[in-house]
Structures are given as structure tokens and as C-alpha cells.
Amino acid sequence: MNNSNPLHWSFDYNYGAQNPQFAQELIRILRGYDPEVGTHGTQKVQAATHVYDILPNYWRGYSRGGVREELRIGTAIIERSKNGDNLWSYSVQYENTTSGENLEIKFRCSDEDYRPLTGTWSVDARNSGDDTYSRLSCEGYLTLDSEVRLRINDTEISAGTVDTSVKLTCNWAFFDVIPALAQTIRASGDGIDLAVLEDLEQLRRKSRLGFLESIQTPLPLDGYYLYGTGLLPSYWWLDAHGDIAIASTFFETLVLREKMGDRR
Amino acid sequence: MNERPNILFINTDQHSWDAISAYGNPYLRTPNIDELHRNGTSFRKSFCTDPVCAAARSSWATGLYTSETGVPFNGGYLHPEIPDLGQLLNAGGYRAFHCGKWHVPGRNVRESFQTLYYGKTDIGAGGAAYYDSASTHAVADFLTNYDSDEPFYLQIGYVDPHDVCEYLHNHEEKRIPNPLEQGTVSEDDLPPLSENFDYDERETVLHRVCRRVDDALIHAAILKGVRNWDELHWRYLRWNYYRFIEKVDAEIGRVLALLRETSLHHNTLIIFSADHGEACGSHQMFQKFTLYEESVRVPFIVACLGDGISIEKDRFDETHFVSGVDLFPTVCDYAGIDVPERIQGVSVRPLAEAKDVPWRDYAYIESNYWGRAIVTEEYKYVTEYKPKAVEDFSPPGPDAEQLGLSQLFDRHDDPGETKNLAEDAAYSEGVNACRNKLLAQEAQLHRQQIVHPSPKRVISNWGERLRAYWEHGR
Structure with missing residues (x-):
């Protein structure tokens, strides 16, 4: 791993008042992750778990001026396995110590590179803040007319309708969609279109996944970007082992800390 | 049904008056704010009292201008003896709730309102990426469980599009390639440069010292960063700004959908506004803190999704000058609560009902x-x-x-x-x-x-x- 700076602009936040320093933390986390444990090359994972630490970018509102021992402000754990019915089951745990929002997200996808959503899904939000709101459960499904329906405390609403010409996936499936479609995206030139149900609640109808560039620092990575209506650009960095090592928005950066999984 | 209406005050942060698709802006899609416009009156001559968060919000909370509130900038403190809207509503038989951003320093929101959600770490100036969806969750929980004969007042403080500030901060100490260099967004996707990108340098000393000089009092580091921008960077700022607005529009959409499905919409007044705007490249400026139009002019919509409240719908009011001080008396008017004598604002209710009343001309x-x-x-x-x-x-x-x-x-x-x-x-x-x-x-x-x-x-x-x-x- 190359420790020299500068980091790529899409995840370079090693300045300002971040303490501990961003680059130092990012490299420390990546160093702790052992790529040999996971999957290699084109072999398909049948069950895998990736654990990401969440680092704040520029924003320092999480600290309120206090001293912190670590920069990490949350964790995302993505578990998925392929079932006997040839569907992928995802379970995502997202913990954010700043908002207090802890999400448990469950969904299923067809066994396709785009990981299209199928069946029903659920979001269980629990909040550790000190105010009235502490928990919300939401279930969802896609109708035959491609309408996204959400059920919240027995009240059902529409979250919009998906254009049938594009696949609907969830942002938390990108950790598999991008590795699976990497060559397709690169070959496409302008990128590929898809619809995203962000956190299984917000429909982003028109989104585009494209290739950004390859870099060697802090390790060899291929970059991909996502943007679209209602979406700020995010950058996804795929390592040589087929894992998203870094995912960065304008606001936060997810860094791969650990992975566990079968290799078939 | 309550005789007095429920009142929902939805506010966004740093949202310029024209960044709404129903108002003819072709560079973004805001179907949910558009729905509010279709179900209400949009006041086109609406101005904040002070183009910065805490100051403008102190006016919302009190009906006073910022030289009166003690909050003439973000670091101010609300004078303790001034009553706020939550206190008045609670005393007047309403249940006053708050969710999301407050940012009125000197006044503990939890003492004036029942807070649905105010962050694990109290919500400060920014952080929409973390707080806004949680705020919507809290409001969804509230609306789907509300079971009281008492009317409610709920103010939802969404942080976006304020996160455009984080986008700008990211340019302080590194050069981010323009979108064409990145190879992401094509030039055709970008809005044009603001027509008033070039400006007359004969500005006030206050503006020069705060925003223009190398060691500007406000955000000098961003100023240094944007001096290295080319035209495409400025256009990309606008592109990003509109995405932040689309994000918050989607949050508002979920609230409106739940309001309809819970049948609360018939008797719920909705007021939508923003604390201040965003320069977004106009006058080669970013953020707020200026007295130019993009920074001070904000949306102000009075709406009802049902038929329980008399409001002229799908209408632009191009005539009347509305100010941030008017929120307080407007809420009190609909709630049937007397306002303190000293407040500066005036209820816009007659205007929303298309009545001809004497009104300020500035x-x-x-x-x-x-x-x-x-x-x-x-x-x-x-x-x-x-x-x-x-x-x-x-x-x-x-x-x-x-x-x-x-x-x-x-x-x-x-x-x-x-x-x-x-x-x-x-x-x-x-x-x-x-x-x-x-x-x-x-x-x-x-x-x-x-x-x-x-x-x-x-x-x-x-x-x-x-x-x-x-x-x-x-």
C-alpha cells in the first residue's frame, strides 16, 4: 500500500480540523482489512459480509468541538447470501452516532448483475436520540405496475413509479453491482442507467453509473461514479480483489474494514 | 375534526426563491413543492429578514427583526425575555412540536416545543445528509400515530439544501476537477452560468470586508478555493445545488403523502418557506450573507392539501412584500392566538384568502x-x-x-x-x-x-x- 499523499480528490479530506487525520485513519482502516479472506477474480460469492467504517469528510458537526479518540462516526455492515430460490437476501446494518439513526435494512434481489429488487423489503429505523421519536418500521414492495409502495405504521403511500426500461436496485446492493458490472460500465462510455431506491425509501428514477478513472494511491483502485436526479455524485473505488474499498460522497467516506465470506 | 387547524411549517435551508420547478426553473425537479404551490398561494415577493440561518430563524421564532432579537448573525443569542412561537402556541391550546433544525442560539428548543427529533448530536448549522431522513422518519411516526383532540403545530426544519455549504467547503484546500475533466456530467447537463455572474464592484465596505477581500471575515478559505474555479466549476455548483434541493423535495414528498393518507390534510394548514437563499454563482458569490436577491429572496407558500381551510390555490401573489417576520403572526392568526404587541410582522392570511387589505410596500x-x-x-x-x-x-x-x-x-x-x-x-x-x-x-x-x-x-x-x-x- 502506498502511503504517500495526495489522496484522490474524491476522498481527500486530510485537512482542516479533522482530528485524528483523515488520511491516517483511512489508511489505518484499509491496512487492517485482509483481502485474502474474501473472494478473488471472477469467482462469485455465495455469502459474504463487508464491514465499513464511516468517516466524516469536511463536516465537523458530529464533534461539537469535543475531543474524539477516533474519526469513525458510524459503521455499515452488509451481509448477503444466495438462497435456494436463486435470490440474494441482503441484510444491512447502518449505525450513525451523529444522527442517532440505526437502520436495519432487509431486501431481496434477483440473481442478476444489476441486483434488481424483488418481493418485499423492510427498513427498521431505531433512533438513540433523546427526543420523542425512537423507532419507525417501514415495509415496501413493487407492484406489477412498477409502483413502489411503502407501508409505515399501517399507512401505505406511493414512493413513485419506476420506468420499466431501467432496473431498480438499492444503493446498498452497489457493493455487488459495481464489481459485477465493472467491465460493462467501462465499455459503455457514458455509463449505464438504473433506478435506485435509496435506503429502500427514496426512489431516484434516473441515475447513472459510470467509470471515473484508475489510481494507484493509496492502493490500486478503479473508480466509478453515480449521479442522477435527487442524487449528489458519489464515488466508488473497486480494489483488485473485487471489493469496494472506498465509497465516498460529498459528506462521508465508507472505508472497508473487514470482509468475511465463502468463495465458490 | 378540530375547529382550529393543525399547522405544519415546513422549512428548508438556503433555498432561493426561484429554485422550484413550478416557478419555471428548468434545471431541477421539485414535484412535491410544486404540489404545495398547486394547493396554495406562492408569495413571489418574499424576503428573509437576514440572510443567514440563526438570524433569519430568530425572526421566524419571534416575529421581530434581527436587530431586535439579539441574533444579528449566527453567533448571536436570543434575548431571554422575548416570547417565542412555541411558548405562545402551547399557552394558547395548541400542542407545539418541533423536528429537525432549529438554530436559534440562546433558546432551548426542547423547552419551547415538544421535540420529535433534534439529532443524537444536536442539529447545528449543517448535516442534512444525516439528519433530514431521520427527521422524516420522526414526522412519519408522528403523523401516523397522532391521536388527540387538540390541534397541533409542527415545524419541520430540513437542513438541505444547506449541505451545498459542505460541497463548497470541500473545495477549500484541494482542486477538484471540473465535471468535464472528471468525465462525469456532460456540459449539456449543466445549467448555464448565472446571467449576473459579472457584478458591479461598487459594493459596501461591509460586503467587501465580509466577502470579497483575501482575508474575508466570512469563509475566506472557500473564497480562496473558488478563485481557482473556471466557468464549468461555477456551473457545476448550480448543478449540485439543484440536486440538494431535489433531495429535500423528496423528503417533503413523503410527509405530504403521509398527511394525505392519514386524512389530516383536510384541516392542516401548510406553510413552506426557507430561512435564506443561496448566491450560487450570482455576482461571483457563494452561500448567503449578502443582500443580493439570490441570498435574501425565499419561497413562501401557504397551502392546504384538502378543502378544510380557505386558501386561494395554484396562485402566484406577485404584489405583496412578505417577510420572515410574518410567519409568527400568520401562525397565530390561523391558531386564533393574540400576538404580542411589539412584533413587526403581519399575518398573510388575508392575502392567502385573496382579500384586499392594506399592506406594506417594501x-x-x-x-x-x-x-x-x-x-x-x-x-x-x-x-x-x-x-x-x-x-x-x-x-x-x-x-x-x-x-x-x-x-x-x-x-x-x-x-x-x-x-x-x-x-x-x-x-x-x-x-x-x-x-x-x-x-x-x-x-x-x-x-x-x-x-x-x-x-x-x-x-x-x-x-x-x-x-x-x-x-x-x-
């Missing part, structure tokens, strides 16, 4: 403690008070002798505010008329001395820099 705006503006049908007049030789921490005005430099813009011929006419003899009458209006408005204000040490420090430090500029031109 908007009055303050900025950065010393800055002032008057907007009339014809002109925008911007001026400043010179810092006092010996600061007494009483907000300045009205004092014609202490006024500094001025800007005058013809709102019809130059809506982009690109030509300062203040020194043009042909416009002396307009300058005088606006200045007299300003001084007359200020004579009605109840200013109080700033006593909290934190804002006093800001006034001292900024005042020193301003005095130096007046004396030495730098």
Missing part, C-alpha cells in the same frame, strides 16, 4: 449587524452603518449620518442587480426615497443592547476590521 432586510436593505417595487437599496468609534453593542440605526456606502438597483431594468445606480444623479430621488423608508422602518424597531459576551466579541472583532478598511482602504 421589504426590510438586515445583514451582518451593520448591513441594511430596502426592496421596493422599483428599487433595491442596500446600505450599511459605519462601525461606531466606540462600540456600545446597541445595533445601529436609524441614523442617516452614520450610513456608509450604498447600492441602488433598478428592479425592472436590472433584476440581476449588476449596475449600481446609487451615485448616478438621475437616481438621487430614488436613493432618498429608499433611505427615508429605511430610516422610518428602523424608527419602529425596538433594538436592545447585545449583552452576551460571545456576540459582543464578534461585533468587536468585525468592527475593528471594518474601521480599518474605512480608514486605510484595506
Whole structure:
């Protein structure tokens, strides 16, 4: 791993008042992750778990001026396995110590590179803040007319309708969609279109996944970007082992800390 | 059904008046704010009281201008004896709730409202990426469980599009390639450069010292970063800004959908507004803190998704000057609660009902403690008070002798505010008329001395820099 700076602009936040320093933390986390444990090359994972630490970018509102021992402000754990019915089951745990929002997200996808959503899904939000709101459960499904329906405390609403010409996936499936479609995206030139149900609640109808560039620092990575209506650009960095090592928005950066999984 | 309506005040942060697709902006899609417009009256001449979060919000909370509230900038402190909207509503038989961003320093939101959600770490200026979806969850939980005979007032403070500030901060110390260099967004996708990107440099000293000079008092690091931008960077700022607005529009959409499905919509008044706008490249400026139109003019919609409240729908009010001080009395009017005598605002309810009532013919705006503006049908007049030789921490005005430099813009011929006419003899009458209006408005204000040490420090430090500029031109 190359420790020299500068980091790529899409995840370079090693300045300002971040303490501990961003680059130092990012490299420390990546160093702790052992790529040999996971999957290699084109072999398909049948069950895998990736654990990401969440680092704040520029924003320092999480600290309120206090001293912190670590920069990490949350964790995302993505578990998925392929079932006997040839569907992928995802379970995502997202913990954010700043908002207090802890999400448990469950969904299923067809066994396709785009990981299209199928069946029903659920979001269980629990909040550790000190105010009235502490928990919300939401279930969802896609109708035959491609309408996204959400059920919240027995009240059902529409979250919009998906254009049938594009696949609907969830942002938390990108950790598999991008590795699976990497060559397709690169070959496409302008990128590929898809619809995203962000956190299984917000429909982003028109989104585009494209290739950004390859870099060697802090390790060899291929970059991909996502943007679209209602979406700020995010950058996804795929390592040589087929894992998203870094995912960065304008606001936060997810860094791969650990992975566990079968290799078939 | 409650005789008195439920009241929902949805506010966004840093949302310019024209960044709504129903208002004809082709560069973004806001179907949910558009729905509010279709179900209500949009006041097109709506202005914040002060183009920065805490100050503008102190006016929402009190119905007073910011030289009266004690919060003339983000570091102010609300004078403790001034009643806030939550206190009045609770005393008046409403259940007053708050969710999301508050940002009125000096007043504990949890003491004035029942808070649905205010962050694990209290929500400060920014952080929409973390707080807004949680706020929607909290509101969804509230709306789907509300079971009371008492009417509610709920204010939802969404943080976006304020996260455009984080986007800007990211440019402080690194060069981010423009989108064409990145190979992401194509040039055809980008909005054009603002028509008023070029500006008249004859600005007030306050504006130069706060926003233009190398060591500007406000966000000098961003200023340094954007000086390396090319045209595509500025256009990409606008592109990103509109994405932030689309994000918050989607959050609002979920609230509106739940309101409908829970049948609360029939008798719920909805007010939508923003604390201030965003320059977004106009006048080669970013963020707020200026008295230009993009920074001070905000959406203000009064709507009802059902038929339980009489409101003229799908209508633009292009006539009446509405201000942030009007929120407080408007809410009280619908709630049937008397307002304190001293407040400056006026209820817009008759206007939402398309009634012909006497109304002010200008908007009055303050900025950065010393800055002032008057907007009339014809002109925008911007001026400043010179810092006092010996600061007494009483907000300045009205004092014609202490006024500094001025800007005058013809709102019809130059809506982009690109030509300062203040020194043009042909416009002396307009300058005088606006200045007299300003001084007359200020004579009605109840200013109080700033006593909290934190804002006093800001006034001292900024005042020193301003005095130096007046004396030495730098």
C-alpha cells in the first residue's frame, strides 16, 4: 500500500480540523482489512459480509468541538447470501452516532448483475436520540405496475413509479453491482442507467453509473461514479480483489474494514 | 375534526426563491413543492429578514427583526425575555412540536416545543445528509400515530439544501476537477452560468470586508478555493445545488403523502418557506450573507392539501412584500392566538384568502449587524452603518449620518442587480426615497443592547476590521 499523499480528490479530506487525520485513519482502516479472506477474480460469492467504517469528510458537526479518540462516526455492515430460490437476501446494518439513526435494512434481489429488487423489503429505523421519536418500521414492495409502495405504521403511500426500461436496485446492493458490472460500465462510455431506491425509501428514477478513472494511491483502485436526479455524485473505488474499498460522497467516506465470506 | 387547524411549517435551508420547478426553473425537479404551490398561494415577493440561518430563524421564532432579537448573525443569542412561537402556541391550546433544525442560539428548543427529533448530536448549522431522513422518519411516526383532540403545530426544519455549504467547503484546500475533466456530467447537463455572474464592484465596505477581500471575515478559505474555479466549476455548483434541493423535495414528498393518507390534510394548514437563499454563482458569490436577491429572496407558500381551510390555490401573489417576520403572526392568526404587541410582522392570511387589505410596500432586510436593505417595487437599496468609534453593542440605526456606502438597483431594468445606480444623479430621488423608508422602518424597531459576551466579541472583532478598511482602504 502506498502511503504517500495526495489522496484522490474524491476522498481527500486530510485537512482542516479533522482530528485524528483523515488520511491516517483511512489508511489505518484499509491496512487492517485482509483481502485474502474474501473472494478473488471472477469467482462469485455465495455469502459474504463487508464491514465499513464511516468517516466524516469536511463536516465537523458530529464533534461539537469535543475531543474524539477516533474519526469513525458510524459503521455499515452488509451481509448477503444466495438462497435456494436463486435470490440474494441482503441484510444491512447502518449505525450513525451523529444522527442517532440505526437502520436495519432487509431486501431481496434477483440473481442478476444489476441486483434488481424483488418481493418485499423492510427498513427498521431505531433512533438513540433523546427526543420523542425512537423507532419507525417501514415495509415496501413493487407492484406489477412498477409502483413502489411503502407501508409505515399501517399507512401505505406511493414512493413513485419506476420506468420499466431501467432496473431498480438499492444503493446498498452497489457493493455487488459495481464489481459485477465493472467491465460493462467501462465499455459503455457514458455509463449505464438504473433506478435506485435509496435506503429502500427514496426512489431516484434516473441515475447513472459510470467509470471515473484508475489510481494507484493509496492502493490500486478503479473508480466509478453515480449521479442522477435527487442524487449528489458519489464515488466508488473497486480494489483488485473485487471489493469496494472506498465509497465516498460529498459528506462521508465508507472505508472497508473487514470482509468475511465463502468463495465458490 | 378540530375547529382550529393543525399547522405544519415546513422549512428548508438556503433555498432561493426561484429554485422550484413550478416557478419555471428548468434545471431541477421539485414535484412535491410544486404540489404545495398547486394547493396554495406562492408569495413571489418574499424576503428573509437576514440572510443567514440563526438570524433569519430568530425572526421566524419571534416575529421581530434581527436587530431586535439579539441574533444579528449566527453567533448571536436570543434575548431571554422575548416570547417565542412555541411558548405562545402551547399557552394558547395548541400542542407545539418541533423536528429537525432549529438554530436559534440562546433558546432551548426542547423547552419551547415538544421535540420529535433534534439529532443524537444536536442539529447545528449543517448535516442534512444525516439528519433530514431521520427527521422524516420522526414526522412519519408522528403523523401516523397522532391521536388527540387538540390541534397541533409542527415545524419541520430540513437542513438541505444547506449541505451545498459542505460541497463548497470541500473545495477549500484541494482542486477538484471540473465535471468535464472528471468525465462525469456532460456540459449539456449543466445549467448555464448565472446571467449576473459579472457584478458591479461598487459594493459596501461591509460586503467587501465580509466577502470579497483575501482575508474575508466570512469563509475566506472557500473564497480562496473558488478563485481557482473556471466557468464549468461555477456551473457545476448550480448543478449540485439543484440536486440538494431535489433531495429535500423528496423528503417533503413523503410527509405530504403521509398527511394525505392519514386524512389530516383536510384541516392542516401548510406553510413552506426557507430561512435564506443561496448566491450560487450570482455576482461571483457563494452561500448567503449578502443582500443580493439570490441570498435574501425565499419561497413562501401557504397551502392546504384538502378543502378544510380557505386558501386561494395554484396562485402566484406577485404584489405583496412578505417577510420572515410574518410567519409568527400568520401562525397565530390561523391558531386564533393574540400576538404580542411589539412584533413587526403581519399575518398573510388575508392575502392567502385573496382579500384586499392594506399592506406594506417594501421589504426590510438586515445583514451582518451593520448591513441594511430596502426592496421596493422599483428599487433595491442596500446600505450599511459605519462601525461606531466606540462600540456600545446597541445595533445601529436609524441614523442617516452614520450610513456608509450604498447600492441602488433598478428592479425592472436590472433584476440581476449588476449596475449600481446609487451615485448616478438621475437616481438621487430614488436613493432618498429608499433611505427615508429605511430610516422610518428602523424608527419602529425596538433594538436592545447585545449583552452576551460571545456576540459582543464578534461585533468587536468585525468592527475593528471594518474601521480599518474605512480608514486605510484595506
